Amino acid sequence: TPAYGEVDLTTCDREPIHIPGAIQPHGVLLALDEHSQAVMVSANVDGMLGVAAEDAIGRTLGELVGPDLATAVAGGAETAVLGKVEVEIRQHRSGDRLIVEIEPVSTTGQTRLTYRSTRGAMARLAQAPSVGDLAAQLAAEVRALLGFDRVMVYRFDEEWNGEVIAEERREDLNSFLGLHYPATDIPAQARRLYTVNWTRLIADIEYVPVPLHPVLDPGTAAPLDLSHATLRSVSPIHIEYLSHMGVTASMSISLVVDGQLWGLVACHHYSGPHRPSHDARSAAEFLGQVASQLAGDRERADSRERTLAAQTVLGRMVARTSSRPESPLVTVMDDPELLSLVHATGAVLSYNGELTVRGDVDLDPDQLRAISSALEDGSNYATATDRIAELVPELGDVSSIAGVLRVGSASDRWLLWFRPEQERVVDWGGDPTNKELAAAEGPHVRLSPRRSFDKWRQVVRGRSTPWAPWKLEVADALGKHLIGLLLSRSRDQIAMAE
Ligand code: BLA
Incomplete structure (x- = not known):
């Protein structure tokens, strides 16, 4: 039996996907x-190597695959011939073990890869002027390389929900572009794994997992860590998810910016198994790395430009x-740029209990004080929220205001900026509450990740546009400047009086 037992929607992020105790059958391990x-x-060695799994244990690599292939492995070769079959070889360390994976060569996807073709793709990515264009180009390049029916660029937000920001697809397929998916679709341990291992392939959604023999490593009595194995058997819950989507084969490539998972290139096939050649997969991974670097650069340049403008x-x-x-x-409360400094629509100053209001703020003094104290975190730095009603529930339905930015030096000396609610329509790929319903039904029900992938519209209320970090930075600097000025002027006055 596989190492992990029953998984359901309530234990998603606890499934140990790096130690499934099994592989996919398109190779041996x-x-x-x-x-x-x-x-x-892997229990399928008899098919490929002609020796039963039990009998393979204790034999050397040379005895199992022949001296030629063993020499090829020792020399780090990526391809070799086994019997009459051309095979791909991959090897890596897992703890004290050397893991060798052998897979027949595939001719699916682009197989005649050259330095020149890859360089061309790189150059096209580098020319993309924005992150959006970059994502679109990446989807096109990866689809051309791997031949999947649909290739998407999926981008995470700060809460790990995601959005399809680019898509290349077979003409007859409906579009997923712009659809959002909840964070639970790619649980935390999967995101962790995908930050260190950048690709994964499910060559055939209908595969029967091949168990490892024995299931536990006799040296450590622990399951073998397959984090970096390309044949790793994937989560059965995820397989179920994909089959609900009509997917027959899938692959994804990590996009990592500054060590953080930024997004994924997600590939779907709908017309049966699909196993791109190892070269094509490697090239796609390489383009993913190039695009990750470029996306980081574009975003940094963008934020520099905006910081500069705000400064x-x-x-x-x-x-x-x-x-x-x-x-x-x-002076500051009458300044023509008081609101535009941080793109606000209203501001309120409290100084020793006296309030000065500018712009659109229809809150009473008690509400203002409650908001200010909710945002006071003792850090001596600007604080902000894009959903104040969650912090100050007694505000109730004050929909004119959702975002608040605060600088302050004491509980009655502060400056608040406000932003209105920005109603936002989110198109989810399927009803995100569906899973919560299924989870509530209890583990005895056969759980499906989602029953329908039809577009599900949600109107998000009570939120403003988010405050970018550079807005907090300039607000904070303004606040500290004012305090400094007040101090130095009061010193001057004392000096003059003396
Ligand atoms: C993994 N979930 C994944 C992966 C993707 C998604 C891309 C990576 C594996 C792959 O390459 O196929 C999600 N796929 C999507 C999304 C789209 C898509 C959002 O095409 C949008 C178009 N998933 C659930 C629930 C659970 C869950 C409820 O929805 C948990 C109970 C689990 N998803 C889950 C797990 C993995 C996963 C465990 C890891 C699979 C693995 O690598 O073993």
Whole structure:
């Protein structure tokens, strides 16, 4: 039996997908000790190597695959001939074991890859002017390489929900572009694994998992860690999910920016098994790495540009507040750029209990004080939320305001900026509450990840556009500048009085 037992919707993120105790059947796996003797093998070795799994244990690699292939493995070769079959070889370490995976060569997808064709693809990616164009180009390149019916670029948000931001597909398929999927579709341990291992293939959704023999490593009494094995058997829950979508084969490639999973290239096939050649898969992984690097660059450049623009506005405000003879608090509240500095629609200053209101703010003093104290975190840095009603429930249905940014030096000395609610329509790929319903029914029910993948519209309320980090930065700088000015002017006054 496979190492992991029953999984259901309530235990999604606890399924140990790196130790399934089984592989997919399109290759064989051997785990060797330091003497190159097999300690664990996949149960399908008799088909490919002509020796029963029980009899393979304890034999050397040379005895199992012949001296030529063993020499090829020792030399790090990627292809070799086994009997009359041309095979791909991959090897990597897992703990003390050397894992060798052998798979017949596939001729699916682009097989005549050259440095020149890959360089061309790289150049086209590099020319994409924005992250959106980059994603679209990546989907096109990967589809051309791998030949899947549909290739999507799926991007995570800060809560690990995702959106299909680019798509290349067979003409007759309906589009998934713009659809959102909840974070639970790709649970935390899968995201962790995908950050270190950048590709995975399910060549045939209907495969029967091939168990490892023995299931536990006799040296450690633990299951073999297959995190980096390309033949790793995948989560049965995920297989069920894909079959609900009508998918017959799937592959995904990680997009990692600054060490964090940024998104995935998700590939679907709908017309039977699909196993792209190893070269094509490697090239696709390489393009994923190139695109990850470029996406990081584009986003950093973007944020630099916006930070710079915000800093310019801040500079003007600092100059004006410093040069006027009035109190800087009066000047700042009358400043023409008070709201545009952080793209707000209203602002309120509290100074020793006195309130000054600018723009659209229809809140009473008690509500304002409740909001300010909810955002006070003692950090001496600007704080913000895009959904204030979640922090201050007593606000109830004040839909005119959803986003608040606060700077402050004390509980009655603060400046708040406001943003209105921005009603947003989210198109989910299927009803995201469906899973919660299924989970509530209890584990005895045969759970399906989702019963329908039809578009499911949700209107998100009570949220503003999010506050970018550079908005907090300039707001904080303005706040500290004002405090500094107030201090130095009061010192001047004391000096003058003396
Ligand atoms: C894995 N889920 C995945 C993967 C994707 C998705 C891309 C990576 C594996 C692969 O390449 O196929 C999700 N696939 C999507 C989404 C789209 C898509 C959002 O095509 C949109 C178009 N999944 C669930 C629930 C559970 C779950 C409820 O929906 C848990 C009970 C689990 N998903 C799950 C697990 C994996 C997974 C465990 C890891 C599979 C593995 O690598 O073994």
